[in-house]
Amino acid sequence: MYMISPCFVMCSRDILELICKKLTIPDVAAFSSVCKNWHSATIDKAWIWVPETPWIVDNDPPKLEYRLYNWTHERHFEMIKGVMHNNTLINGSCKGWLIVRSDDQMCIWNLFSKAGYLLPPQHTNEYLRLPPFVFTASTCPHLNPITVVGVSHNQTLVWCSIGDKKWKDYRNCDEDDGPKYANVAFLNDQLYAIRVEGNTIDIFGVDGTQPYLIPLRTVQRATAPTEIPSQYFDLYLVESKGHMLAVTRYCHEDSVRTIPISGTTIGFQILKVEEDMLVNVESLEDQALFVGGLSCESLPSNHCPGHHENHIYFIGEHEDEDHYEWGHFKVDDKSMVKKMLEEPKQNFAPTPIWLLPRYKFNCNC
Structure with missing residues (x-):
């Protein structure tokens, strides 16, 4: 030795x-x-x-370790699951943090720094009893401590801060039926939530001392799309260079097998939130997007060895039901390259996700 x-x-x-x-x-x-x-x-x-190149995390609940692939070093690693070991499932990633859940617990956990915090039990909100759970988190100094907001299985918003005993509903009690949401993201101290049809984003303020999210404004698409590649799509929100982007991943309708929708990728569309409207984006400039599972990340391409600017890198379902696909989409000319991940699916595990090797958030507000 x-x-x-x-x-x-x-x-x-x-x-x-x-x-x-x-x-x-x-x-x-x-x-x-x-x-x-x-x-x-x-x-x-x-x-x-x-280098911040995201890692790919295998999302296999029965295992005691997470299997990760580091794109920069072209190596596989295994890491102990940490705060919750048995039959845990990753529901998403956000700037280095994971939402991990078991049958009766949820936590937010940083796989690299090993920092982890238990969240209120799922049973404290009736809408959290079933996955999926899309989430975002912020450690903006104005939102102290960590604030977690999620989209539950019935497409409503729930939220909490670290230390809360139960999840809070986003609506006032007298609102019986509000908008349905597909994804959420923080831009500093404001929460953006995109509605399921993909053309409207509601923006909220968050105050931990208040029981509800605070509506600030709503922005809608400036012009209707001229062409829709598919009626089946996934929606993502991601902060990129100080702006909020809405990303739509279109899926081949014959390959859609799961809920939320996840099928063979056939194209992408990107919108940017301006002050009072959503406008089309034709270039990511020096950024690269990483899309997988229920989350999306934006990084400068020079922080990601081996990756190119103005590209979207994605993981999704392959036409062969026993494997996943990965590939890249060039935003300006809409060209796309796809390959099949060599390792087969395990036990019907959810799609692998991208995870950023970060230890803390950056906030510019």
Whole structure:
């Protein structure tokens, strides 16, 4: 067995931190497991910068570990599931955080920093008894502590802050039937929620001292679409370069097999939220989007080795029902390349998701 010299084990913290700054996230994880002294140098990981290329996380509930694929290093890794071990399911990712749920518990967890917080039990809101659960989270200083907002299976909004005992409904009690939503995202301290038809976004304020979300304004599509590739689609919201984008992934109708809709990808459409309308986006400029499962992330392409600007990278259902597809879509000319993931599906597990290797949020408000 290879032994580490005691002089290295007892290095001062400032030297260890200098070493950490040169390591990738997988190496930092290995570094922190050597001894208590080295682990202490990695506790405050917010200063670590590494290529942010999202990892692919295999979403297989029965396993005790998450299987991850790192695109930059072209390697597979396994990580212990952490705060909840048995039969857990990932419901989505948001800027490095996962929503993980079992039969009776939910938590928000950072796979890399190992920080995790239990959320109110599902039974405290009747609409959370069944998946799916689309979610977003914010640690904006104006929303202290962490605020989590989700879309429940009946397409209504629920929300909570860390430490709450139960989930809150977004509506006033006298509203019997409100809008139905498909996805949500924070842009600093405001919540954006896109309605299921994909042409309207409602914007809310969030105040942890209040029982309801605060409606601020509604924006709608400026012009009707000239062509709709399919009546079946997934909807995503993502913050990109200080703007909120609405992303539609169209699915081949013959391949749609699950709810929410997830089928073979045939194209994308992107809208941007302006002050009072939704407008078409023909270019992502230097950004790349990563779409998979119920979530979407936007990153500068120069932070993602091996990936190109103005592209959408996606994971979805393959026409072969035993496998998943992955590919990329070029926004300006709408060209698309798709391949089949080599490893077959396991036990009807949900679609793998993208996970960003981040340790904290950035907020510009």
